[in-house]
Amino acid sequence: QVQLVESGGGLVQPGGSLRLSCAASGSIFSISAMGWYRRAPGKQRELVAVITSGGNTNYADSVKGRFTISRDNAKNTVYLQMNSLKPEDTAVYYCNADVVRVGPVSRRNYWGQGTQVTVSS
Numbered sequence: 129q130v131q132l133v134e135s136g137g138g139l140v141q142p143g144g145s146l147r148l149s150c151a152a153s154g155s156i157f158s159i160s161a162m163g164w165y166r167r168a169p170g171k172q173r174e175l176v177a178v179i180t181s182g183g184n185t186n187y188a189d190s191v192k193g194r195f196t197i198s199r200d201n202a203k204n205t206v207y208l209q210m211n212s213l214k215p216e217d218t219a220v221y222y223c224n225a226d227v228v229r230v231g232p233v234s235r236r237n238y239w240g241q242g243t244q245v246t247v248s249s
Contacts, residue, residue, distance in 0.1 A: 130154035130238050132223045137243030144247070145211045150223030150240055152204040160226040162199055162206040166219035166245075176221070177208060190216075213247045221245055 136148040152159060163178035177187045177197035185197055196209040206223060223240035 130156060130225075130227050130229070132225055132238050132240035134221065134223045134240040134243040137221060137245045139246045139248065140213055141249050142214060142247055144213050145209070146213065146245060148208040148210065148221055148223075148243060148245075150206045150225075152225050152227065152238070155229055156204060156227055157230045158228045159201075159204055160228065162223070162225045164197065164206070164208045165222045165224060166217075167222070168216075168219040171219075173222070179206065210245070213245075215247045217245060218247050219245060 130152060131154055132150055132152050134148060134150045136146060138146060140146055161178055161180050164176040165173050166176050167173040175188055176191055177185065177195055179185045179197045179199050181201060187195060194212045199206040220242040222242045225238050227238055228235045
């Protein structure tokens with residue numbers, strides 16, 4: 129039983145900032161990669177940012193220089209700091225985690241329920 133819960137979404141004006149959080153809970157041995165995805169109306173889901181347990185990061189070209197992903201391994205939590213937000217950033221943002229469990233060993237991806245981010249004046 130593993131759950132991912134996102135928080136921090138909301139309505140913000142262009143140029144504003146938001147910080148998203150995603151906390152994983154349940155029977156977890158370790159989490160390798162954690163990432164943020166988003167789905168805008170009429171568009172396919174896309175990767176926004178990903179971070180490994182070792183701290184390596186990767187970002188979509190559209191958010192480079194504006195968004196920063198980070199994680200607290202002790203808390204099984206990943207964050208997404210979003211600055212200089214644009215209307216085209218409007219989407220439902222989803223947390224994803226690659227989770228390892230033991231007794232017996234297993235590994236699979238889990239998804240959060242999503243949090244709405246709306247950038248509008």
